[in-house]
Amino acid sequence: MGEELLGGRYRLVRLIGRGGMGAVHEAVDTGLDRRVAVKRLLAAGGPDSGSTALRRFQREAQALARISHPGVVHVYDSGVHEGTPYIVMELLDGVGPAALVEGHGPLPPALAAEIGLGMCRALAAAHTAGVLHRDVKPTNVTVTRAGRVVLQDFGLARLAEEQAITQAGALLGTPQYMAPELIRGELPGPEVDLYGLGACLYLMLTGTLPLGADAVDVGVLVERAVGPGIPRLAERHGSGIPHALAHLVDTLCGQEADRRPAAADVEGLLAGLPTADDQRALRELVARCVREQAVEFVYSPPAQDSSVPEVLDWAAIPGPVPATPDAHRPLTLSDGTLQMMLSGMTADNARSRQREAVNLVLRGDLQEAVRMLTAVAQVCASALGPDHPTTLTSQYWQAVCLARLGAGAEALELFSRVNTRTEQRRGRDHD
Template identity: 45%
Template sequence: MAEQTVIAGRYQLLGRLGSGGMGEVYEALDAALERRVALKMIRSDLAGSDMRERFGREARALARIAHPNTVVVHDVGLHGDVPYLVMELLEGVDLRSLLERRPQLPHALVRAVAAGMCSGLAAVHDAGILHRDVKPGNVHLTRAGRVVLQDFGIAHLLDTTRQTATGVVVGTPSYMAPEVVRGEAPGTYTDLYALGACVYEMLAGEQPFGGASMVEVIFKVIQEEVPRLRGRRRVPDDLADLVQELLAKDPTWRPTAAEALERLRCPPNAAELIAEAVTEDLRTRAVRDFGPAPAEVVGASVPGLAEADPDVMTTAQVSVAAGLDSRSPQGTSGLALSEATRNEILHAMTPAVAEARQREAVGMVLRGSLEEAVGLLSRLADACRASLGPVHPTTLACVYWQGVCLARLGAGDSAVAKFAEVSAVADGSLAERRAARLE
C-alpha cells in the first residue's frame, strides 16, 4: 500500500514497519488525536468474508484486554473490503533483537522479562484467547520497563468455532509445543510451552531444540527430551526446574501462567532492570552507529563561521541540550519520521532538506524518542557528510545532537568525543579568524 494513504479519513500511513502471516503493519498518524500508532492490515488475498469475521472477532477480544503486558488496541475497521487493526506504537526493542546482541541474560533480568510475559498470558487466557505465536520476536521491551506481548496475528478464540483446520501447523517450530506439531488442538498450555522455550533461550543463550532444517527441529520437538538446564553455570535451580516443566511433552504437566508467575519470584525492581537493559542496548547501538570522527574533520574549519559568535558551544549549553540541566526542555511539537522518510535523506539532500530533517531529529531527542533519534541522526550525519561536506554547519549540528543522544543514554565518553569533534572544527575556524586579524 502506498505511503501517505489515509485510512478511514483519519490514519495517514507513514511507512511500513513489517509484515507477517496475516498482513502488513504500518506506522501511521492518527490525525484525530495527533499521535502515532501501528496499523495492521490483513493481506488482500486473505480478506474474504470468513477472514474478515475472524479478524473482527480477534480485534474485539483483544480490545477487551486492558493490561500493561499486552499491546493496546485502539480501533478496528474496514478499508474497502480489507480489515485493519489500530494499536499502540511501541518504542524500545524486541526480545529477539536483544538476544541477538546479548545471547545470555542475567537471571534477574530473565525473571523480570518472563514475569511480564506470564502476566500478559494470564490476562490473554482469562479473556478466552490463545496467542499461538509466543516467541522472542513477539515480546517487546520498552525504555519505561514494560514487557509487552504483541502480534496476535494468529490468535485463536477459545470460546468460538475453530478457524484453523486440524492438522495445519501454524507457528514457529522452535517454540511450538509437541501436540501442535502433531496437529492436535491447542490450549493455554500451548502458550506456556512457548514461554518455556523463550525462558530457556534467555538462560542458555540457545534454543532448546536446534537443527539444520525445520524438519529436524520438528522431529526433535516431538521425539527428544529437552536438554536439562539444572547444573549449568549461572542458571538457578528453581528456574531450571520451572523451564523443564514448561517444556514437558505432556501438556498436563505444565504449570499455568499464574502458577509460573508465582514461581518466577519476580524481582521488585523488574521495571528498572528491563529499562536499563533496553537503554544499554540502545546505547551500544548508538555508539556503534555514530562511529568515530572522520579524520578529515579534525582541525578543519567551517565556512562562514568567522562571522558567527566565537563562543560556539559553552558547557552550559551542552548540559541543557543533553538533559543534564534542570533547564532542559521537556517536550516539543512535531512528528517522528517514518523509515521511508528517513531513507529519503540519502537522496536529494539539499541544505534546506537537511535543516528540516535536523529540526525533526532534535524534536525526537527533546521529547525522549531516542531510539528514533539515533537512527535518524546516524543516517542524517552520513548523508550530510556526503552531500554537504564534513564541516558544513548542518553536518556538525547532527554530530552535536549525536553527542546529546549519547549523553542522555549514559555514554559519557562517546558524548564528549562528539562534542570534541565539533569543538575541534570550531577551534580551527577561530584560529583562522584570529590569524586573519593579525595579518
C-alpha cells in the same frame, strides 16, 4: 500536495517489519501528535489466503481490544484505507529478550525470571479474556526502557468461542517455540502459550535456541519438537540456575500439555522465587542494550545504495524486507528500508524530518530520534556536504541522543567533531 494520510489521520514514517500477514510501520497520529505503530494487512499466497488473512487480521484486532493489561500492547484504532485494513497500536521502545541475549549472553536468572513473570501476567490476562496467543516467542516480546514487559503480535490469536482459522498444509507459528501438540494439529488450549513461555525462558537462561541452533531445516525442528523435545534444564550441572526455576521451565516445555500449570499458577511460582524481583537491574540492562544499539547505528549506519531508485516517497516505504522472523537482530531499520528512506529524501524534507526528530529528542523518544537523525545526516552529508549547517545540526542532535542514553564518550567525540567542522566553516566564511 501534502502527504497522504492513512485513514485521513496517520502519516507513515518508516517500515518497522514485515511478516507473513502484515507490515508494521511507525507512524504519526496527526490528530493527537503522537507516535504509533500501524499494522497493515498484506494478503499473499493461494486463492483462499486473502480471505483467511483478513479473518486473522480482524481476529487480531478483536483479541487486542478484549485485553486491557499493561503487559499487552495497547490498540488505539482500526479501519480500512483504500481497501486495506489496518490496526493502530502503541509504539514500543526498548528491546526484546533475543536482543538482550545476543548482546550480553545468557541472562542472570533474576532477570530472566523477571521477564518471564511479565510475560506470564500478560498471558494470564489474555486467557482470562478468552484469548490464546498461539505464537509466544522472543520476537513477540518487548522490554521497554521503563522495565515494562509487553506481549505483542496477536496475528495467530484464537478467541475461545470461535473455531480455528486453518489453511491446508500450513504450519502456523515458529517450530523453535511451538508446542508439540500444536505441531501435531491438535486443538490448542492455554497450554500452548505456556510452552512458548517456557521456551523463551530456556533461551534467556541458556543463551541457546531451545531446539538447537544447528537445526535450520524446519523438518528437523519439527522432529525434535515432537520427539526428544527441549533439553531438560534440571539436568544441566553447574549452570547456576535455581532448581525451582529449572524445574518450572522443564515442566512448561514438557511434551504433556496437561502437566503444564496455568498462567496464574506460573505467575505465583515465578513471583515466589527469591530471584524474581530485580526491576532496577532489568531497566539497566535494557538501557545498556539500547545505548549500544544507538552507538552502532550512529557510527556504523547502513551504507546508502546508489542502485536504489531516486524518486521514492518517504511516507510510503515499499518493497520486500528480508524475512528473518526469529533472527536475534534488534528491531532497527533494515538496510533496504534505510536506503529507500535516503533515496526519497530531499534537502528540504530532510530539514522537516530533522525538526521532527528534535521534537522526539525533547520528548524523550531517543531510539526513534537516533534512527531518523541518522538518515537525515546521511542524506544531508551526501546532498549538501559534510560541513553544511543541516548536516552538522543533525550530528549535534545525534550526540545529544547518545549523551542522554548514557554513551558519554561517544557523544563527546561527536560533539567535538561537529564543533571542529563548525569552526572550520566559520573560518572559510570569513576568508
